Amino acid sequence: MLHQFELNPESDTPLYRQLHDAIKKRIVSGRLLRGERLPANRELAGQLGLNRTTIAAAYELLESEGLIKCQVGRGTFVEGPGEAQAPAPEESMISFSASRPPEDRFPLEEFRATVHEVIDSPEAPAILQLGSAAGYAPLRRWLLNEVRKRGAAGPDDDILITSGCQQALDLIQRVLASHGETVLIEDPVAPGVRNVFQRGGVRVAGVPVGEDGVEMEALERTLEKERARLLLLTPNFQNPTGTSIPEFERMRVLELARQAGVTVIENDLYGPLRYAGPETPSIKELDRAGETILLGSFSKIAFPGLRVGWAIGPRALIARLTEAKETSDLHSDQLSQAVLLRFAESGRLAEHHRNAIAAGRERLAACVEACARELPAGSGFTRPSGGMNVWVTLPEPLDASELAERAVREGVSFLPGRYFAVTRPQTQSLRLSFAGVDPRAIARGMKILGTIFRAEQERARRGYRIEPSPALV
């Protein structure tokens, strides 16, 4: 119960912060579950002998983190942890929930040195002044040059700097896919991709993802059936499945898209995180007609809190996206653009990238081995060559959403497949985001999940239902 918190009025940490930390710990550890009601300010203040403003400050902070939510006329309820707000793994918690780089491996010293160089440079005043909608010119040149060296941008291509990949999708929706039009996306897919089109009133049609990215026959059928405007694909280490489209099928995608008059948007957010196998040419690289739009970002290979991504495509189209960008938010943050450019130009990004690949390779191997060892008979899982995610499909009648609630009470979290569903319900599937978890914790966490999954399988076999969550408040 909440009134059992031990708060220390003598501590240097303010009381509201202690209360916040204590409640957050219970939410993250699953002792307080989504949907549970928290006591009202006045009530909890009485129980704890604290001022109501202290409770209010703690609740406000929890709400700002997306962990609790006020529902008008009903009260305050546990909300998170969700995708964006999923907390970093705490000592007591093993989190497979967040597809993002581990913050305990951020190269802080190198980052500090980079920022110092940028703000001590004579460019500093210009960086702090209003900039160009297209992005910080030296960064645009550097990125375009890198992509040209790979052969993925031609003389007719241009670049727009966006506030992360999500904004590139948002601008593409606004410029290229009007209300009522249809866009083909992968099924399952990252929810941000699905949401951005649905919010814009665009119809999304899901193309099933198999072992090798989108299934070609399904893609062909869907392109025939739907008058689609765009086809959005993640050919490398797709989120959530971790699968990749083989090279010869990338050619086929281009052929099919051309026949159907559909523009391909290639999301290469995870592409730089390859741990095994040869580089596969991007669709943009294979596209002789030069019509594909390639999306990239620093979020997965550097610092997600610095919102810098990009879109590369035909000049006229990038000009239209740039106009939309200017109306949306004038331009992306220039300090972060300049810092990331310096981080890259100084060679620090390449070094960090090598470290991230070494760590990711080890973690992926640990995850796949643990899946083979711990998952119950009849389970399937993907074996990615890179990225941050493994996709698990459990045997009937296991329900990943129910299991997720149970797992969090045992100290392990993951996101159930339902979260990524477009058309197919994905009831038995789940995503394991391994990049933020060290190999030992992966082994430990998977052992716990294996035990829970097998126990539940056993119970189902005997006709029992999963035990209900105990009431905690």
Add this chain to the structure above:
Amino acid sequence: MLHQFELNPESDTPLYRQLHDAIKKRIVSGRLLRGERLPANRELAGQLGLNRTTIAAAYELLESEGLIKCQVGRGTFVEGPGEAQAPAPEESMISFSASRPPEDRFPLEEFRATVHEVIDSPEAPAILQLGSAAGYAPLRRWLLNEVRKRGAAGPDDDILITSGCQQALDLIQRVLASHGETVLIEDPVAPGVRNVFQRGGVRVAGVPVGEDGVEMEALERTLEKERARLLLLTPNFQNPTGTSIPEFERMRVLELARQAGVTVIENDLYGPLRYAGPETPSIKELDRAGETILLGSFSKIAFPGLRVGWAIGPRALIARLTEAKETSDLHSDQLSQAVLLRFAESGRLAEHHRNAIAAGRERLAACVEACARELPAGSGFTRPSGGMNVWVTLPEPLDASELAERAVREGVSFLPGRYFAVTRPQTQSLRLSFAGVDPRAIARGMKILGTIFRAEQERARRGYRIEPSPALV
């Protein structure tokens, strides 16, 4: 002619950069005018004896700055300088074009100290990690607290951090004003305000701005005539006119809006830049019903290149804006949020703010005095108590757009009224953005403008037309 450039191959500055600087100087100084054609790469390479890739790199950089533009099948043409790309005043040029703080007065040492503190703090890893759509929690608390101290936010208000004020407007359009609905805006108005609604398919109806902000009778008539959804106002030092709505009329605005069932969006971007007179309560502060949405930003009082603004309004509404924000770009850049918070909390923002007000006051006085002294008889101009802009209306038959082209050739730039027009054409009006120009340059620039304006008036009286621009290339 372009082949008269003197480039120095021995210099440390690369040739492409020297070429860029030389062309840019001619565009900024008006020796190359908007719409003029630049020689093709090959042609200029031949004339200058340079490699074609050098020309290409210089052109690319100029294009990324919005100064030139390639038109498919036609060639390369001079484009800028426009609003966002308007360059800082160069030695040879006096620019009244950009409504933004002067970069030569940025407190760079204080900024550097702030960044060092932020990235050396234990919060650094969390700042670099993915954050919350609502914004960096400590910054949200600090801002909300500041606004509460002023009485402009109540217990039912919440805050969303946006990527500058422009994004707040964009999210408001998306959440509150659907395609086909009507929004009332000021006429004249900053083009970003007009564009964001027009892009979203929203009808904008202009309410004329007089000496004291929007004209109340016109507002009343327009509210009666239009079934508007939103009323967007800038009660303090409106851009472009510099005018403010008096306190008793702010009450009247609220009454009229309530009667018409219209939500007021209060853009207070310039509010903190008051140089004279007592503080006037904001509409949000006067609004007992608590329905007004208040917009603010660090752009005008700190560093525009760091994209951090905010929207404060009823909790349920901010929740909807926050959802739209998450779909748009996940969240705003966290490094800049943390840096601006530290800049504020450390007292450095307050100190810089005092300096900015002292400088602004001096520049405003210089601008108003020079207007009184230099403008031809029959001119009118506003006398703001703050902000960055004075609005000038010239006597018939002077045309501000024609005069702007002529002025740029004499080394002075401003934006003609046409640029800010909603319904009324604003042919004779122009905006003088004084904040970026020091008092002596203001006096010098206004003397030049006065001479041009009077000469043109004299010519018109004698029946001559303004002389055509000489062909330069």
